[in-house]
Amino acid sequence: MPNTIPARARPAMLTSRAVQARAADRDLVAAFVLLALLAATPLVLSAFGQEFWTDVVLRAMILAIAAASLNFLIGLGGLVSLGHAAFLGIGGYATGILADFDIDNGFIQLAAVLGASALFALVTGMVALRTKGVHFIMITLAFAQMVYFTMIGLRQFGGDDGLTINYTSMFGGFDLGRKDTLYYVVLAVLAVVMLGYARLRKSDFGLLLKAAKGNERRVSAVGFDPYRYRLAAYVVAGMTCALAGFLDANFTSFVTPGSMSWITSAELIFIVIVGGVATICGPIVGALVFLLIEEIMGGVTVYWHFWFGLFLIAIVLFARNGLVGLLTGGRR
Amino acid sequence: MDTVLFANQLLNGIQLGLILFLLAAGLSLVFGIMDFINLAHGVFYMIGAYVCASIAIASGSFVLGIVIALPVTLAFGLAAEWLIVRHFYKRDHLDQVLATFGMVLCADTAVKYFWGPQGLSVPLPAWLSGQISLAGVTLPGYRLFITVVAAAVAIALWQVIARTRVGMMVRASASNEEMARALGIETRMVFALVFAIGAVLAAIAGIMVAPITGASIGMGNQVVILALVVIIIGGIGSIFGAFVAAIGVGLIDTLGRAYLPTILGAVFSPSVASSAGPSLASILIYVTMTLVLIFRPSGLFPPANR
Amino acid sequence: MSLALEVRDLNKFFGGLHATRNVSMAVPKGELHAVIGPNGAGKTTLISQLFGELRPNSGQVLVDGRDVTHRPVHERAGLGMARSFQITTLVRDLSVGENVILALLARRGHAGRFWRRVDRNAELQDAAGLALARIGMDPSHLPRRVSDLSHGEQRLLELAIALVGEPSLILLDEPMAGLGSEESRAMTRLLAQLKGKTTVLLVEHDMEAVFELADRLTVLVRGEVVAVGTPDQIRNDERVREAYLGEDA
Ligand SMILES: Nc1ncnc2c1ncn2[C@@H]1O[C@H](COP(=O)(O)OP(=O)(O)OP(=O)(O)O)[C@@H](O)[C@H]1O
Ligand SMILES: [Mg+2]
Numbered sequence: 041m042p043n044t045i046p047a048r049a050r051p052a053m054l055t056s057r058a059v060q061a062r063a064a065d066r067d068l069v070a071a072f073v074l075l076a077l078l079a080a081t082p083l084v085l086s087a088f089g090q091e092f093w094t095d096v097v098l099r100a101m102i103l104a105i106a107a108a109s110l111n112f113l114i115g116l117g118g119l120v121s122l123g124h125a126a127f128l129g130i131g132g133y134a135t136g137i138l139a140d141f142d143i144d145n146g147f148i149q150l151a152a153v154l155g156a157s158a159l160f161a162l163v164t165g166m167v168a169l170r171t172k173g174v175h176f177i178m179i180t181l182a183f184a185q186m187v188y189f190t191m192i193g194l195r196q197f198g199g200d201d202g203l204t205i206n207y208t209s210m211f212g213g214f215d216l217g218r219k220d221t222l223y224y225v226v227l228a229v230l231a232v233v234m235l236g237y238a239r240l241r242k243s244d245f246g247l248l249l250k251a252a253k254g255n256e257r258r259v260s261a262v263g264f265d266p267y268r269y270r271l272a273a274y275v276v277a278g279m280t281c282a283l284a285g286f287l288d289a290n291f292t293s294f295v296t297p298g299s300m301s302w303i304t305s306a307e308l309i310f311i312v313i314v315g316g317v318a319t320i321c322g323p324i325v326g327a328l329v330f331l332l333i334e335e336i337m338g339g340v341t342v343y344w345h346f347w348f349g350l351f352l353i354a355i356v357l358f359a360r361n362g363l364v365g366l367l368t369g370g371r372r
Numbered sequence: 373m374d375t376v377l378f379a380n381q382l383l384n385g386i387q388l389g390l391i392l393f394l395l396a397a398g399l400s401l402v403f404g405i406m407d408f409i410n411l412a413h414g415v416f417y418m419i420g421a422y423v424c425a426s427i428a429i430a431s432g433s434f435v436l437g438i439v440i441a442l443p444v445t446l447a448f449g450l451a452a453e454w455l456i457v458r459h460f461y462k463r464d465h466l467d468q469v470l471a472t473f474g475m476v477l478c479a480d481t482a483v484k485y486f487w488g489p490q491g492l493s494v495p496l497p498a499w500l501s502g503q504i505s506l507a508g509v510t511l512p513g514y515r516l517f518i519t520v521v522a523a524a525v526a527i528a529l530w531q532v533i534a535r536t537r538v539g540m541m542v543r544a545s546a547s548n549e550e551m552a553r554a555l556g557i558e559t560r561m562v563f564a565l566v567f568a569i570g571a572v573l574a575a576i577a578g579i580m581v582a583p584i585t586g587a588s589i590g591m592g593n594q595v596v597i598l599a600l601v602v603i604i605i606g607g608i609g610s611i612f613g614a615f616v617a618a619i620g621v622g623l624i625d626t627l628g629r630a631y632l633p634t635i636l637g638a639v640f641s642p643s644v645a646s647s648a649g650p651s652l653a654s655i656l657i658y659v660t661m662t663l664v665l666i667f668r669p670s671g672l673f674p675p676a677n678r
Numbered sequence: 679m680s681l682a683l684e685v686r687d688l689n690k691f692f693g694g695l696h697a698t699r700n701v702s703m704a705v706p707k708g709e710l711h712a713v714i715g716p717n718g719a720g721k722t723t724l725i726s727q728l729f730g731e732l733r734p735n736s737g738q739v740l741v742d743g744r745d746v747t748h749r750p751v752h753e754r755a756g757l758g759m760a761r762s763f764q765i766t767t768l769v770r771d772l773s774v775g776e777n778v779i780l781a782l783l784a785r786r787g788h789a790g791r792f793w794r795r796v797d798r799n800a801e802l803q804d805a806a807g808l809a810l811a812r813i814g815m816d817p818s819h820l821p822r823r824v825s826d827l828s829h830g831e832q833r834l835l836e837l838a839i840a841l842v843g844e845p846s847l848i849l850l851d852e853p854m855a856g857l858g859s860e861e862s863r864a865m866t867r868l869l870a871q872l873k874g875k876t877t878v879l880l881v882e883h884d885m886e887a888v889f890e891l892a893d894r895l896t897v898l899v900r901g902e903v904v905a906v907g908t909p910d911q912i913r914n915d916e917r918v919r920e921a922y923l924g925e926d927a
């Protein structure tokens with residue numbers, strides 16, 4: 041078991057700190073269990089002839105990757121972006137536009153996805169991270185709206201109607217778009233993102249971000265420039281989210297400006313909060329809940345969004361640590 | 373340049389600006405006084421439009437629609453404040469964004485349930501649907517009507533806040549809640565009042581645009597974002613700032629849509645220009661906000677008492 | 679002897695309020711220099727300008743002969759400056775250990791690595807324990823949340839963090855604010871240990887402590903320097919008595 045307390049200094053009594061550490065451990069254990077369950081899911085579901093649900097879970101995993109990248113910003117950095125969906129779109133459109141020019145080489149596409157998102161994150165982050173609080177919320181929203189309207193305006197790439205992607209990404213002889221393998225590729229990426237997050241939050245870098253979130257003055261006073269580290273975090277998160285967009289493009293063979301609207305960004309925040317801010321499992325739990333509500337409630341009533349909205353309000357009002365927080369007993 | 377067309381576009385721009393101002397004024401007060409970011413503000417815009425439209429369709433009287441829609445939205449505003457919103461004044465902006473997003477989902481779906489997925493188109497009374505000639509320029513009467521009504525509401529709001537006792541209480545609560553309470557001002561009442569008045573202003577805006585664009589589900593969702601942009605540009609909590617920024621944004625949007633395709637057409641093919649023009653106009657608005665945030669982070673006209 | 683800190687004609691306005699008026703100071707290396715003055719005299723404002731959190735309207739700040747007037751806070755910290763705050767400025771929802779380690783990482787020039795785990799790094803944990811030991815705090819406090827500490831413990835931690843990495847110039851803003859008399863005496867003993875080892879600028883209202891500790895004092899009244907001298911000189915300075923001690927008594 042990981043232990044945050046040096047052995048010789050471990051107090052006999054369980055302090056609040058130790059309770060927190062235990063919650064974090066449960067979160068990590070739960071992450072492994074969840075990943076194992078996800079790995080078994082396609083086999084189990086296809087045994088019951090429920091391939092449809094495999095696709096739902098696959099979509100949830102892609103959303104979870106995007107949400108995890110936002111969780112990194114919100115949970116560690118306290119940076120509430122209402123424009124994170126822009127990166128989903130950038131990933132999708134970078135893939136789709138290359139495919140539109142008959143470039144289906146996955147390596148080139150991936151490089152374009154990561155390069156474009158890194159550049160966009162760097163430029164917008166340099167401006168946005170100079171602002172705080174609600175101004176940060178609004179400026180990230182503004183940048184996302186700029187990309188959103190750009191893609192609506194570019195008729196040659198589908199404009200409002202979205203862009204159909206005719207070729208999936210080819211990595212040598214490997215076709216990323218193949219449904220049976222795509223699931224496991226996405227799962228692998230999700231595992232790396234989740235465990236990467238678990239590691240990052242215990243690293244120097246994670247400590248710095250958490251400290252800057254808690255007390256920026258203190259961080260500068262000891263000699264760190266919070267801005268620089270936040271920018272690094274912003275770029276990493278943007279690239280990760282764009283990767284989700286890349287995977288989604290291969291899954292749906294379609295990308296629309298709607299994937300970048302502020303509604304999508306708000307949904308990503310929803311997933312993060314419902315799952316549990318700053319937890320490892322939060323994003324995947326949140327994404328599963330989000331899609332399961334959509335699919336199950338959507339089957340029962342076309343008015344499921346109403347109950348969804350109420351659920352959201354209730355979660356924010358009463359379960360401030362999200363579902364994972366409820367289960368592991370940690371505090372935010 | 374065609375002056376008649378230009379005059380019409382100018383009027384459209386000002387009219388959009390005034391509509392935005394009606395939305396932004398409430399949003400800005402709620403934001404400035406309660407530090408509450410309300411994504412659900414557009415809901416009242418939609419409710420106002422729907423209620424007015426149904427009454428107008430059923431009774432044939434647009435005016436009756438207005439007369440009934442306003443108190444109905446006021447009631448909705450008070451109910452929303454009491455049931456949900458007031459619990460979030462002291463929460464962080466993240467929680468507020470989510471809770472009000474939840475309210476948007478609820479409201480949009482409820483409207484779909486009661487009115488169906490199709491929007492409503494609102495009949496204009498004959499006395500408003502004509503053309504009016506002013507100094508040799510013919511303008512659509514209804515747009516002129518909107519402009520006059522919205523301007524009147526703007527001036528009234530301004531006067532109320534600057535001159536009256538209620539306005540004084542609102543300003544006192546905005547600058548220092550503790551102090552206001554110590555002076556015996558019931559800040560909870562003031563908050564509820566401000567929120568509800570904001571809702572009514574939004575409803576007026578929704579009612580005004582409904583005959584032009586129709587009432588549709590989610591009609592408030594894009595416009596509330598524009599209203600947020602307006603208050604950031606104008607300075608959070610400043611009514612005057614909201615007014616200037618709203619007119620500015622209205623003009624950029626309308627004139628951009630009208631003339632950018634022509635300007636772009638000089639360089640690009642007509643099909644590219646016609647689709648990129650409106651987008652570019654929208655982008656310009658966000659660029660403006662970004663520039664304001666970079667060079668004047670607290671907006672163009674930050675309220676003096678903050 | 680070379681100067682650790684030199685201030686030339688510093689001025690700061692808050693709107694119409696002239697909070698720092700033509701302040702000039704020279705603090706030689708190794709001196710414990712106290713800045714005293716009544717409430718609102720502009721002591722905190724001065725420290726914040728020395729440390730870079732506030733920009734002066736005019737004037738210069740030199741540290742070790744280098745002009746740092748336009749350097750940001752984190753660069754000044756990198757040059758060996760440290761400050762403590764009058765109002766405790768710690769990351770409340772992190773542990774004591776994490777707060778200390780943050781300072782350790784900064785002082786060692788670590789650029790915040792993505793992968794290395796801080797919580798399992800025995801060397802860092804030991805160094806953090808030593809930093810606590812220096813101010814007489816037991817290392818068993820390391821895992822406690824800062825928000826669970828008493829006010830006195832928080833003041834001590836604030837000092838411990840300022841001392842991390844042997845800064846060459848330490849600015850202390852009322853380290854004894856809100857401490858009981860016993861705690862104040864302990865703090866005085868700690869500060870006495872710093873004498874001669876490093877340069878200290880101490881802002882403090884506890885006159886007993888100030889006159890016991892300081893090599894020299896600067897008296898600030900309404901943003902202006904009214905006297906500079908040794909404790910004895912200041913005690914007997916007429917203007918100081920009038921402007922300051924007289925007010926207090
Ligand atoms: N950010 C600010 N904006 C406006 N005025 C300020 C600001 N900071 C300080 N002041 C004013 O400047 C003057 C000096 O304040 P400062 O905090 O430096 O005094 P001080 O000597 O540290 O007082 P104390 O002994 O109470 O800590 C005071 O009148 C204060 O009200
Ligand atoms: Mg002070």
